[in-house]
Amino acid sequence: MFDLENIKDPSFVKSLNVKELKVLAEEIRAFLIENISKTGGHLSSNLGVVELTIALYYVFDPKEVDVLFDVGHQCYTHKILTGRAKEFKQLRQFGGLSGYINREESEYDIWESGHSSTSISAMSGIMLASKKRCISVIGDSSIMNGVAMEGLTFLGQIKGINPVVILNDNKMGITKSVGALTRALTRLRGSKFHVGLKRVLTKIFPNWLHVACHKIKRSFKALIQKDNVFEDLGFDYYGPYDGNDIVPLIKALKRIKIQKEPILLHVLTKKGKGYAPSEADTTGNFHGVEPFDIKTGKPLVSCDDKISYSKLVANYLVEKRKTKEFKVITPATKAGAKLDEFNDKYPKDFYDVGIAEEHAAVMAAGMAIAKTDVVLLMYSTFAQRAYDEILNDIARQDLKVILGLDRAGIVGEDGITHQGIYDVSMLLSMPNIIVTMPKDAEEAIGLFNYAFTQKHPFAIRYPRCKLQKQELDYNQICDLSWPTLRIGKKGIIISYGPDVERLNHLVEENNFDLTVINARSLKPIDSDALENALATNLPILVFEQNVASGTLYSKILEYKEEHGYTNKIFFHGFKPGIEITFGSLDEVYSHYGWSDSEFINFIKEKLSW
Incomplete structure (x- = not known):
């Protein structure tokens, strides 16, 4: 009609x-x-x-x-x-x-x-x-x-x-x-x-x-x-x-x-x-959906062989709780963070506080004051709403809160208001807090396990993307060092998260004679690894899905100047003030210089190849 x-x-x-x-x-x-x-x-x-x-x-x-x-x-x-x-x-x-x-x-x-x-x-x-x-x-x-x-x-x-x-x-x-x-x-x-x-x-x-x-x-x-x-x-x-x-x-x-x-x-x-x-x-499940079959309500694309970082972390927390007592807090993101199973199995240890990010952060600080281990899970974009509480109530007081920041980096279809490209700049300026990002599932588990051994605020960022399902050792642990993924003689790439894995594959596929370093700890930096990199006097290319202000790139520049090194250092990320629009991850990556081809062009341009 x-x-x-x-x-x-x-x-x-x-x-x-x-x-x-x-x-x-x-x-x-x-x-x-x-x-x-x-x-x-x-x-x-x-x-x-x-x-x-x-x-x-x-x-x-x-x-x-x-x-x-x-x-x-x-x-x-x-x-x-x-x-x-x-x-x-x-x-x-x-x-x-x-x-x-x-x-x-x-x-x-x-x-x-x-x-x-x-x-x-x-x-x-x-x-x-x-x-x-x-x-x-x-x-x-x-x-x-x-x-x-x-x-x-x-x-x-x-x-x-x-x-x-x-x-x-x-x-x-x-x-x-x-x-x-x-x-x-x-x-x-x-x-x-x-x-x-x-x-x-x-x-x-x-x-x-x-x-x-x-x-x-x-x-x-x-x-x-x-x-x-x-x-x-x-x-x-x-x-x-x-x-x-x-x-x-x-x-x-x-x-x-x-x-x-x-x-x-x-x-x-x-x-x-x-x-x-x-x-x-x-x-x-039907709050925000992928394309689906109207008759059945099921997604058109089967992801049975894939797992999101959100689900990976949620599965880890269920396993960890079997042997260690801790609390989990989330502000209205139980579904997005895949925490239903944890809530079902450990209802007395789980708190969905509703749309109250500031309250969630202060509540986590209170639990830490009471000598209780606590994991605070929220989206990177929503953590911006709790900036003051993370700064003053958690970081300044040096309280042991494990902060899981979901959807870090580019998020795709949700667009400008939900991009996770600001939290690195926010967190690196705070006292006492450790800031990390894993490159894969094993490293994510390893960093969470390491966080439980520490006595400081500990942030673990992870992106909105899916991983291949695999058998995992939930007891593995990794420290804050920067592993070298490959050694080359013409330049050095430093990055973190899944991007460093992607860059490593591109370097191998294109036979680039480059060193690739996984900077999984953004704060503190691995000064020994950075010292060794700078001592080569090779050009360094830093890749970060973040705005270029107060990032790891900034920390590397500061270290270089303080210690008198002369390496050329280049940044590939996003200019301050940028507004990244919505679209599929591939479309957004391509438009904003984050596709494989753009990575290769940037490497060739900066190294004059």
């Missing part, structure tokens, strides 16, 4: 009747399933907010009201209604449609939020500066983050503005939501009977009667109890409403449209709605 690819803007939805709106929702949902099955992307959260997004643009005019989506996980219907359906064939592909809000794509994309929980604070600034009304659409996991709560606390006491916070409550972040606020939301949700009754009454009674009843209820409630956290913060609370039923949604939005005070609209949505495998998912 609807030609989604010819939609220009959301204004057309205002002319539709209820039946047509429901058909539109069904067709958008089918469109999302069909397209995401081919390209991959965030599936479950987008399937859950189809009706909510349509209702928003039915009631509000986005030319007059700014709509801010907290995290792009839920913006796909918004992209369709704002004229980008035809671009979904290239969703998250290099040069194609971003999987997140992107201000360069559309005038309707107001706030870029690759990381969660920022939309309420952004709304505060926009409204106070422009006097334009704003709506924040935020999930139940995101609203528990400290930044979101700070925004609510601030906005609830400001007079003369009428922000709208729409709490999209699907009881899930990537996996099930956690924390005490989750229990508070459970009380607010009420029973299924309560929600069903509210849906029926909303359809039956006119808006003016609902508004009057709402005011009476709020006044009476204020006299006898205060058990609604949002009302305590200064918001007029509406809900909960069925977020997948278009009629009560439209009525609720029409009511709040005329209000002159801060509003929080609580809607209950079904994550993954309309696609059975996604609806049944409780472990986060």
Whole structure:
């Protein structure tokens, strides 16, 4: 019925009747399933907010009201209604449609939020500066983050503005939501009977009667109890409403449209709605997906013979826990870090603290103070949110926290906001902390085992890529020395992580007469190995998937100058200020000079071959 690819803007939805709106929702949902099955992307959260997004643009005019989506996980219907359906064939592909809000794509994309929980604070600034009304659409996991709560606390006491916070409550972040606020939301949700009754009454009674009843209820409630956290913060609370039923949604939005005070609209949505495998998912497998078979829900590309670094580390922790007691903390990345098995086997030793990276870091520091071994696992990009806590609460106090930084380096389809190319610069400036990156599975296990023997903060970075499955010795250990992988006479390559292995293969395949050194410890550096390298007076080429600021390259330059060496030293990485876009790893590698051919060209150019 609807030609989604010819939609220009959301204004057309205002002319539709209820039946047509429901058909539109069904067709958008089918469109999302069909397209995401081919390209991959965030599936479950987008399937859950189809009706909510349509209702928003039915009631509000986005030319007059700014709509801010907290995290792009839920913006796909918004992209369709704002004229980008035809671009979904290239969703998250290099040069194609971003999987997140992107201000360069559309005038309707107001706030870029690759990381969660920022939309309420952004709304505060926009409204106070422009006097334009704003709506924040935020999930139940995101609203528990400290930044979101700070925004609510601030906005609830400001007079003369009428922000709208729409709490999209699907009881899930990537996996099930956690924390005490989750229990508070459970009380607010009420029973299924309560929600069903509210849906029926909303359809039956006119808006003016609902508004009057709402005011009476709020006044009476204020006299006898205060058990609604949002009302305590200064918001007029509406809900909960069925977020997948278009009629009560439209009525609720029409009511709040005329209000002159801060509003929080609580809607209950079904994550993954309309696609059975996604609806049944409780472990986060359909949160972000690779291309998949619609009939079975299984990935199109079988990876049975491969294992991710995330799963490798998770398997190691399960094995390690058999012989050693320690705790594991992660901020809402249990699914991504593949920690379900550890959680199932050792529930008393595992803590998913929700979207609370700062809290996770300080909590880990507290455990270390209490003489308890603790492993803190988070994505490299999310560690940026905990910079101060890692610096002051862990590193400065020289506390034994093992920090596993997943998705270090280029991450591919998630794009600019998720690239792991900044943490080396962040960590190398900190006191006491040891910073490492393994080149392969054996070295990853060896470094984790070594970390458990140390008494200092110990960071282990590992990338978002897959390894060949193999039998592993979970007891092996490696130190912080820099192994020489091959010896040559014309120059020296220094790198770390899987890149050093790749460079070693390229040197062998091309018969380059070069030494290759695996600098698996970025801090401290192996001064003996570096001394020997500099003493050759050969040119040194440093390869790092990081911005060229405060990196291993910088440390090598400092050492060279301090000790009076004259070697030429070249850096191959990323310039400060670069913004690496989304796409497959191969596409991004090729565009930003990280392909095999670019490595070879760089070597030949710098060595004048």
